Amino acid sequence: MTAPVIAAEELVATDDEMMMIVAARELRNGVVCFVGIGMPSTAANLARHMHAPDAVLIYESGTIGAKPTKPPLSIGDGELADTADAVVSVPEIFTYWLQAGRIDVGFLGAAQLDKYGNINSTVVGDYDHPKVRLPGAGGAPEIAGSAGEIFLMLRQNNRAFVEKVDFLTSVGNAEGGDSRQRMGMRGKGPSVVITDIGVLRADPASGEFVLTALHEGKTIDDAKAATGWDLRISDHVEITAPATDEELRKLRALKAGEL
């Protein structure tokens, strides 16, 4: 009778798995989603195998409607092209598709984030003499500007969730209020941040991110301790529904390339 016990153990989600499962749940079926590589890509593909089979995944390598069977290591893996409805050039993906306003959701990660969802993916420390030189902007600034809305996902800790980002790579809700709209941005900006602790949503008026849900076993204190600004807490913090067996099995199968 050992086998069922092992299976039960396996079906407890890790923090990262929980983050990806909760992120996947945010994507409605039929959504057109511009996907960043790594966890956003994994979450989006999980959604496609769960409740959102008609989600259209677009990668900045020019693959439109990609349906990879395993999470691509790079943004331009051959499987993305093989399974896509269309493959276009990189200039075209940023003009006819992103800039033209055809993307519902931009799904991004970040190295640093402030309370308005402004993103740093460029440097930690001073730009000219950085402590850590990060990869840089990539597609993010224009995804953040032109996609209908932005979903963010990253592990919550106070090196990442900061009072002020060291470098503003991609504009989120700017300085809050209507400051983003006044910049002439067409998309409405980041609406949700999914972390390994819980879910933060943008206050519609102020644009500030507020803790609205905690994953099972996490506390408001965990969230506050992992946040470098004075985190606002919703009056009604929900507890995230636990990962279902199907979600976890599909996530693990996806990562193993067995879906």
Next chain:
Amino acid sequence: MTAPVIAAEELVATDDEMMMIVAARELRNGVVCFVGIGMPSTAANLARHMHAPDAVLIYESGTIGAKPTKPPLSIGDGELADTADAVVSVPEIFTYWLQAGRIDVGFLGAAQLDKYGNINSTVVGDYDHPKVRLPGAGGAPEIAGSAGEIFLMLRQNNRAFVEKVDFLTSVGNAEGGDSRQRMGMRGKGPSVVITDIGVLRADPASGEFVLTALHEGKTIDDAKAATGWDLRISDHVEITAPATDEELRKLRALKAGEL
């Protein structure tokens, strides 16, 4: 012995044939030529079958390196795509190829022409109440601006060869002198006009077209009578070499789709 006699009769070039043969001779082997439909296209394809097998013919329909076996009726005949090295979109042909300065020769016709090689293909008469509404600009203004040089071919008569064009559709040598260069045009403009009477070449200093050659049987008086401005005559007017049997046979075979 009747057969040879008929063959000999057939091998006298008509005025239009002579014009196309002389125009074909102007194209050097390896030239990259943006080809207008009609006689320029026929002349360019004749050149390809004579001395210029490596001439690259580009049509504004986006066909690059087209090798039609018969003169296309339209600028976008299927055979152009079937025989091309590459088929690109219409926006691309005008940007990456023409505007970028990759075309050696733009080969055009015209409805009206002045002594500086300025072209009208828009209206005869007043624009708002035209006597004859012509098709309009098409690709010509930017071909005339961006191709390395322009070859023109049209039948010479004083309705077409006018003192002043009714509408300036495509700029030639502008008002002469360096007026074209001062407009910031990248290509050097029209250098030769091939007609059914002879050949006119642009004076390098003034930009004015000067009669430099007459086809066999044509006279300076013919040229002057067919020109609506006071035509300058070169000090040394050459007599065009007559059409060779090979040129005429190939031109006729090309037009019959038998090449």
Next chain:
Amino acid sequence: MANITTLSDAIATHVRDGQTLALEGFTHLIPNAAAHEIIRQGRKHLTLVRMTPDVTYDQLIGAGCADKLIFSWGGNPGVGSLHRFRDAVERDYPHHLEIEEHSHAGMATRYVAGASGLPFGMLRGYVGTDLLKYTPNISTVTCPFTGEELAAVPALTPDVGIIHAQQADRHGNVGLWGIQGVQKEAVMASKASIVTVEEIVDELDSRVTVTLPSWVISSVAVVPRGAHPSYAHGYYERDNDFYIGWDSISKDRDSFDAWIDRHIHQTSDYAEHLRLVDQEEGVLA
């Protein structure tokens, strides 16, 4: 996702009097069946956009559907004039036709700007031409790095973009190949779009070089030979005889009216018109 429907339904759903329409197809894949259906449904006061208004727009203009034409080359390719277009411009028949005239490069730039979500596009063009005198919406922009001045033209964003393609799959993803013109740009610049196709297939042909995903298209309708007298690469060739024959039909107002009546108003769809064309081959040649 594209709605797969009949051409008649697609036109009835999306095309309204007074709209701006772009029917594109550069010699190849011209959506002639869609133009017939617009005439058949009696649409009026349209602004028609097209780089090369050829026979298809000659019919729409002659039938009185258009108040304005935005274009860059209006002729019968390889044949000569468009007589209905000329009659409208030269003699205001059947009524005045406002024209807005550009070059091909300018029109292509305008479609690209529209498809890209930009308010304008720029090019090296128009300099020194009389188009600057008669076409008000040509302006300039200065390069902030070199100081060079370039021509600027406003984006085209038609209400409805209409094209013809070889194939759609059962999801409504559209594939075309051969000369591609500005069809992709016309669809993507427009607020709604209709694509007529030769056939619906399980899987798009391997020759497809342009794919328009279903979710950027409003409606897809199957119309075999829907591009005739234009052609569909891999399906049928250009009917050059029809283009030549159009010259005499369209030269005379009465013969044009009779043709429109017989071929459009008295037919229920494009297939019926095509049967007439096939019967009349001798008359047209």
Next chain:
Amino acid sequence: MANITTLSDAIATHVRDGQTLALEGFTHLIPNAAAHEIIRQGRKHLTLVRMTPDVTYDQLIGAGCADKLIFSWGGNPGVGSLHRFRDAVERDYPHHLEIEEHSHAGMATRYVAGASGLPFGMLRGYVGTDLLKYTPNISTVTCPFTGEELAAVPALTPDVGIIHAQQADRHGNVGLWGIQGVQKEAVMASKASIVTVEEIVDELDSRVTVTLPSWVISSVAVVPRGAHPSYAHGYYERDNDFYIGWDSISKDRDSFDAWIDRHIHQTSDYAEHLRLVDQEEGVLA
């Protein structure tokens, strides 16, 4: 017409110290063999342009070939940091590296402008970002029709554009398929260009979606597996183990130098390097 020659000869002919080079390939078809040959020939003071300076530019930067980098995303895709790039930016090792940093959309726009013969390109981008503070060549342009302000970036016109493709025919016409990135634009924006190909064939594969005619290319060189550790669609897959293994090789200055010495300076061509890689598979994993 393209000159069909060896990679060694192509680099020796076209690449000079102090030039601006663009080696492009968006994850797919990265011209890694050409980068090796540039290191082998000891080129210095280069300005390197590339949207995604990954392992290939980590090698060029670590080997001291580059004075300046123009880019939009510098990482080891799916793995993490580029250690030689970081060492140059964070600690000026082996010497100071000037950087000019854009977004992907900005870089793509710059290549398109270069390929199109325009002095600049425009986009909806950069607004509100700190890139505006640190990257001097981002400006604005105002739409003459709507008054909207857009970002403007200068055209890229490298001295030499270098890409890898699947095939060339015997005339030097190049064909590629799969993810196409900005390779076409990089070639067409550059004053000279080198294309390495997997093979030369009598007729290009029917899957080819981008064809660069021979006469827009300076030199073509056959280098089988010339994109490794990147991939060539239809030929071989991405060597993800190499990218993962590169992390530890490049973390340490000495192990990097030893690797460059063994794999580039002590080999005569890319084939010899690939034989070493195949032998060392266990070491890299």
